[in-house]
Structure formats: C-alpha cells, structure tokens
Amino acid sequence: MKQSKRFFMIPYFIWIGLFVIAPLVLILYQSLTNTQHQFTLQNYATYGTSTTYLHMSLNSLWYAFLITAITLLISYPAAYFLSKLKHQQLWLLLIILPTWINLLLKAYAFIGLLSRTGSVNQFLTFVGIGPQQLLFSDASFLLVATYIEIPFMILPIYNAIVELNPALINASRDLGATNWQTFRRVIFPLTISGVKAGVQAVFIPSLSLFMLTRLIGGNRVITLGTAIEEHFMTTMNWGMGSTIGVVLIVMMFIIMALTNDRRKKRREVNDDEEN
Amino acid sequence: MAAPIIELQGITKTYDDGFTALSNINMTIEPGKFYSLLGPSGSGKTTILRLIAGFTNASSGAILFEGQKINDLPANQRKVNTVFQNYALFPHLDVFENVAFGLNLQKRPKAEIKKRVLDALKLVQLPGYANREISELSGGQQQRVAIARAIVNEPKVLLLDEPLSALDMKLRQDMQYELRELQQRLKITFIFVTHDQEEALAMSDEIFVVNDGKILQSGTPVDIYDEPINHFVANFIGESNILPGEMLADYQVEFVGKTFECADAGMKPNEKVEVVLRPEDLDVTTAEQGKLVVTVDTQLFRGDHFEIIGIDDDGNEWLIHSTNPVRGGKHIGLTFEPEDIHVMRFGEKEADFDARLEQYEED
Ligand SMILES: Nc1ncnc2c1ncn2[C@@H]1O[C@H](COP(=O)(O)OP(=O)(O)OP(=O)(O)O)[C@@H](O)[C@H]1O
Numbered sequence: 001m002k003q004s005k006r007f008f009m010i011p012y013f014i015w016i017g018l019f020v021i022a023p024l025v026l027i028l029y030q031s032l033t034n035t036q037h038q039f040t041l042q043n044y045a046t047y048g049t050s051t052t053y054l055h056m057s058l059n060s061l062w063y064a065f066l067i068t069a070i071t072l073l074i075s076y077p078a079a080y081f082l083s084k085l086k087h088q089q090l091w092l093l094l095i096i097l098p099t100w101i102n103l104l105l106k107a108y109a110f111i112g113l114l115s116r117t118g119s120v121n122q123f124l125t126f127v128g129i130g131p132q133q134l135l136f137s138d139a140s141f142l143l144v145a146t147y148i149e150i151p152f153m154i155l156p157i158y159n160a161i162v163e164l165n166p167a168l169i170n171a172s173r174d175l176g177a178t179n180w181q182t183f184r185r186v187i188f189p190l191t192i193s194g195v196k197a198g199v200q201a202v203f204i205p206s207l208s209l210f211m212l213t214r215l216i217g218g219n220r221v222i223t224l225g226t227a228i229e230e231h232f233m234t235t236m237n238w239g240m241g242s243t244i245g246v247v248l249i250v251m252m253f254i255i256m257a258l259t260n261d262r263r264k265k266r267r268e269v270n271d272d273e274e275n
Numbered sequence: 276m277a278a279p280i281i282e283l284q285g286i287t288k289t290y291d292d293g294f295t296a297l298s299n300i301n302m303t304i305e306p307g308k309f310y311s312l313l314g315p316s317g318s319g320k321t322t323i324l325r326l327i328a329g330f331t332n333a334s335s336g337a338i339l340f341e342g343q344k345i346n347d348l349p350a351n352q353r354k355v356n357t358v359f360q361n362y363a364l365f366p367h368l369d370v371f372e373n374v375a376f377g378l379n380l381q382k383r384p385k386a387e388i389k390k391r392v393l394d395a396l397k398l399v400q401l402p403g404y405a406n407r408e409i410s411e412l413s414g415g416q417q418q419r420v421a422i423a424r425a426i427v428n429e430p431k432v433l434l435l436d437e438p439l440s441a442l443d444m445k446l447r448q449d450m451q452y453e454l455r456e457l458q459q460r461l462k463i464t465f466i467f468v469t470h471d472q473e474e475a476l477a478m479s480d481e482i483f484v485v486n487d488g489k490i491l492q493s494g495t496p497v498d499i500y501d502e503p504i505n506h507f508v509a510n511f512i513g514e515s516n517i518l519p520g521e522m523l524a525d526y527q528v529e530f531v532g533k534t535f536e537c538a539d540a541g542m543k544p545n546e547k548v549e550v551v552l553r554p555e556d557l558d559v560t561t562a563e564q565g566k567l568v569v570t571v572d573t574q575l576f577r578g579d580h581f582e583i584i585g586i587d588d589d590g591n592e593w594l595i596h597s598t599n600p601v602r603g604g605k606h607i608g609l610t611f612e613p614e615d616i617h618v619m620r621f622g623e624k625e626a627d628f629d630a631r632l633e634q635y636e637e638d
C-alpha cells in the first residue's frame with residue numbers, strides 16, 4: 001500500500017524538483033556570483049546601498065498596491081452583484097474569457113485603442129477634446145494592468161460570496177443589523193478569505209510586471225520586473241538580475257504570510273470586548 | 276381579550292417557482308401568550324415565521340404588528356427575534372460574540388452585555404462555553420446558542436423554529452420548562468414551531484394545527500385534543516380510534532352497528548360522520564358489562580400505562596390505554612361515557628365547527 005502510494009508521488013516530486021526547487025537554487029546561486037562566476041555578496045551589497053534599486057523596489061510595491069487596490073475596489077461589488085444575477089454561469093464565462101487570450105495580444109489591442117490614431121482618440125477628436133497622449137502614461141499602465149488582473153480578483157471573491165449561507169444574512173437582520181452593519185459584521189468577514197486569495201493572485205504577479213511597463217507604460221514605470229529583464233537581456237549581469245529575483249521571491253513570501261489565514265486570537269471573557 | 280400584538284389577515288404565499296406554500300392564513304396573536312404551530316414537514320410552518328420576521332413577502336394579505344401594517348417593514352426594524360431551524364450561527368464569531376450580536380448593535384454598555392450574555396448562556400445550560408468557537412460545539416449545543424442569541428434581546432415576540440429538535444429527551448424537557456418559565460416571567464409572546472404534538476400540548480396556551488399551507492384548527496390544547504375538527508387533526512394530535520358512523524339524531528350516533536348516546540348535535544339526520552374515541556377514555560370491564568366487546572390481540576407495557584390492542588367482531592382495531600393489565604380471558608368489554616365520543620363532520624370549516632359547538636355544548 002505505502003509502496004504504491006510512494007510510486008505515484010514520483011512524478012510530483014520530479015516536477016517539484018525540476019521546476020520549483022532547482023530554479024530557486026539556481027537563482028540563489030546566480031545571485032551569489034559576479035560576472036566572472038566568482039562567489040561574492042557584492043550583488044546584495046549593491047542592491048542594499050543603491051538608491052536606484054530602493055526606488056525601484058518601492059515603485060514595484062507601490063504600483064502592485066495600486067493595481068491591487070483598484071481591482072479590489074471594482075471586483076468586490078462586481079462579484080457581489082454577480083452573485084445576485086440570473087444567468088451567473090454566462091456572466092462568469094464572460095469574465096473568464098479574456099484570461100484565455102495571450103497577454104501580449106491584449107497589450108497590443110490596448111496600444112491600438114489608446115495610440116494617437118487609436119479609436120479612443122478618434123472619439124476624443126470627434127467630441128473636440130483630442131487627440132491626447134494616452135499611451136505611455138501611469139494612468140494607461142494602471143488601466144491595462146487592472147483590466148488584466150480583474151478576473152483573478154473577481155473569481156475567488158465570487159466563490160466566497162456564493163458559499164455564504166443566506167440564512168446568516170437573515171439572522172443578522174433579524175438581530176437588528178442594517179444592510180451596512182450586516183455587510184460589515186457578517187458578509188465581509190465571511191468573504192475575507194476570497195479577498196485574501198484575490199489579493200495574493202493579483203498583488204504577487206503585479207510586483208514583477210515588465211511587459212506592460214514597456215508596452216503601455218513606455219518605460220515611464222520602472223519596476224523590479226523591468227530591472228530583471230534589463231539585467232538578463234541587455235546588461236547580461238545575471239548575478240544582479242538573480243539578486244533582484246531573490247528579493248522579489250522574498251517579497252512574495254511576505255505577502256503570502258500576511259494574507260494567509262492566521263488562527264484567530266482567543267479572547268477571554270474577562271477581557272474587555274474589543275470593538 | 277387583549278389587543279392583538281400580531282395579526283395575519285388572509286395571507287397567501289406563492290414562491291417564485293409558482294408553488295403556493297400558504298393559502299388564506301388568518302392568525303391572531305395576543306401579547307404574552309405561548310402559541311404553537313403544529314404540523315407535518317412541509318406544511319408551511321417555517322414560511323409563516325419567515326413572513327412574520329420579514330425575510331420574505333406575502334403574495335397577498337396583511338401582516339399587522341400592534342395594529343400597524345408591517346408588510347413592507349424591513350426585518351431589522353421588526354420587534355421580533357428568531358431562533359432559526361438550522362441555527363444560522365455566525366461561524367466567524369465565538370459563542371459569546373454570537374449571543375452578544377444583537378446587544379452590540381443596540382450599543383448597550385459593555386458590562387450589561389456581558390452580564391446578559393452570560394445569564395442567557397446559563398439559562399440554556401451552557402455556562403463556561405462563552406469562548407468556544409461555533410465549530411467546536413455539538414448540534415444540540417449550537418441549537419441552545421441559537422436560543423440564547425434570540426432570547427438575550429428580550430424581544431416582544433420570539434419566533435422559535437423547532438428550537439429543541441436536536442436535544443435528547445432529558446435536556447429537551449429541561450429546556451421546555453426553562454422556555455415556558457422565561458416566557459411567563461418576561462411576558463414575551465412565543466410563536467413556537469414544532470412537529471412534536473406532546474411538546475405543543477404541554478407548553479402552549481394556544482395551538483395552530485397547520486397542514487398543506489392551511490390552518491386546520493386553532494384552540495387551546497384541551498380543545499384541540501378533545502374536539503379535533505377532522506380526521507387529520509385527530510390523528511396528528513394524540514392517538515385515537517377513528518370509526519365511520521352515522522348521526523341518527525341529535526345526541527345519537529351509530530357506529531360498529533350499535534347506537535350510542537353522545538354529546539354532539541347540530542348535524543343533518545342520518546349524516547355520515549366520523550367518530551373519535553381516545554384510547555385513555557376506554558375503560559376495560561368484563562365482556563358482559565361492556566358497551567363493546569373486543570378480543571385482546573396484543574398488550575404492551577408503556578411505563579405509565581398498558582397499551583392494549585383489541586379487535587371487535589367486525590374486525591375493527593381498538594387502541595386502549597389502561598392503568599391495569601388485562602388478566603385471563605381474551606374477551607374484554609369496553610365502556611365509555613357519552614362525552615367521550617367525539618363526532619366529526621366531513622369537510623366542516625373551523626368557523627362553522629366552532630359555531631356549532633358553541634350552540635349545542637353550553638346547555
Ligand atoms: N424558497 C422556496 N421556494 C419554493 N418553495 C419553497 C421555498 N421555501 C419553502 N418552499 C416550500 O414551501 C413548503 C413549506 O415549507 P416550510 O419550510 O414552510 O415547511 P415547514 O412546515 O417548516 O416544514 P419542516 O417541518 O420540514 O421544517 C414546502 O413544500 C417547501 O418545499
């Protein structure tokens with residue numbers, strides 16, 4: 001019995017070993033070598049002392065935060081109303097559909113829409129306020145990134161809302177709670193797991209977005225993702241690129257730890273009720 | 276009669292799928308009394324409570340609270356609290372926070388909340404459980420937390436949807452006493468749903484028997500037990516012997532081929548009727564002295580009485596409750612008083628039934 005169980009685990013272990021453990025080890029190893037393949041901590045020292053990298057890291061965090069916040073703000077109400085609709089499966093499909101299309105294609109589609117001769121500017125010209133510089137701005141970068149990430153936020157939140165027992169909402173209203181109080185005290189706490197899953201699914205990839213920063217942001221937005229691409233493709237400084245990779249991985253673990261369900265603190269009855 | 280606290284007037288409820296769960300329900304609820312809704316599964320009991328609590332809208336008819344129409348009043352503004360059939364406890368809050376939910380919304384002082392919550396937990400026999408998570412409770416414990424969460428608010432009207440169904444016999448009886456005591460002490464109006472007829476008989480001031488979305492009969496437990504309106508009610512409330520009969524004249528009924536004196540009147544001559552005789556109203560005597568003679572088929576000791584099943588010459592089964600066992604001789608006689616016979620007409624409406632009883636019973 002045990003023997004065969006182990007046997008079936010083998011593909012899993014091979015997968016994990018080849019595609020998770022080995023790359024991590026390689027990145028770590030690369031980050032500890034310089035361009036002459038000698039062991040060094042210089043890359044980390046550079047990262048730690050350079051204001052450019054500090055600025056880039058903060059930039060990455062800031063944009064990832066913005067993208068996550070905007071998606072959350074749009075997705076929670078959207079998921080909530082979605083859960084009340086009649087043909088939910090159809091609406092869900094419409095939301096999932098764009099995720100099946102290649103990111104690059106979507107980026108080019110937006111370039112087509114937002115460029116100086118694009119349809120948006122044609123419309124702006126038509127109403128007499130165009131053409132405007134839409135592409136290569138912070139706003140367009142945030143717009144496209146949000147558009148791309150929204151399905152990954154809506155789905156987990158929608159699932160959490162659908163799983164919510166409607167009797168609990170009745171119970172809350174029965175005990176005198178207004179709609180807002182019911183939302184704050186019952187619905188939101190019980191769907192927070194979906195929000196956390198959504199935040200993970202959006203924030204972490206947003207940390208290392210690089211294609212959009214170039215195509216839509218016109219390199220005005222420089223993030224750690226852009227820096228990694230530079231180091232690997234242009235300056236060929238793999239050590240420094242890997243170091244930034246390690247920093248990103250550490251950030252991801254921190255986000256995971258922060259958004260994972262922690263065991264609820266026990267409150268003694270003798271203590272004052274926190275409110 | 277005190278001014279009613281809740282009235283349902285001609286309530287009909289048709290769900291979105293076209294199913295009519297309630298038709299023409301009329302109820303008058305007086306303050307401070309204990310009402311039971313008694314009926315089989317799917318009869319519409321929960322639907323009635325949901326309408327009163329405001330979780331669903333009536334398709335037609337009016338719901339009045341202290342004389343004001345409240346059909347459109349949202350649930351959180353109605354002065355009623357509910358103990359839900361499936362408990363509906365908040366899984367993200369512990370026992371204390373669940374019970375304190377309503378009081379917290381009312382912004383009561385901390386000390387008062389704490390005292391009232393702990394008192395409520397004591398009442399449902401769960402002292403010391405305040406810090407438990409809901410997932411760490413048994414079904415019966417969850418049910419009692421649900422009771423505590425509702426009663427702690429001391430509402431004017433408490434709606435209880437089978438609040439004791441998950442409890443064992445001993446605890447159930449304890450809780451019946453506690454709830455009845457609480458209801459009388461605080462003068463809360465209880466509307467208590469159950470399909471346990473003994474529970475309804477023991478606890479209620481008044482019972483509504485519900486079947487198939489209609490109220491078949493309402494009245495005190497004694498009224499309903501002694502004078503069920505039809506076959507369904509007689510069978511549902513207590514055990515009974517129900518036989519086809521014929522009303523020869525006022526106070527004279529024929530069944531099993533014999534004519535008996537009875538206490539019922541007001542029917543057409545020779546009207547076909549049904550006759551109810553309760554098992555405990557049948558007394559065992561010798562075959563010679565009996566109004567009826569049956570052959571003992573089985574005899575079971577039920578703790579406080581013997582349950583005897585006898586079969587008469589026509590093959591009818593008779594259920595008899597007797598304090599003493601039948602010894603020797605398989606033939607026994609059964610006697611009963613004219614008042615023990617209850618005659619039921621086919622298809623009689625409650626209003627006509629009540630009017631007829633009023634007219635003929637007083638003299
Ligand atoms: N949301 C709904 N949509 C359609 N039909 C419903 C709905 N809720 C209840 N019903 C139907 O209405 C009828 C009455 O339901 P209700 O829950 O009031 O019964 P009940 O008397 O409380 O039964 P039980 O003793 O099993 O709890 C049932 O036939 C049920 O299937």
Ligand SMILES: [Mg+2]
Pocket residue numbers: 320321322360436
């Ligand atoms: Mg029910």
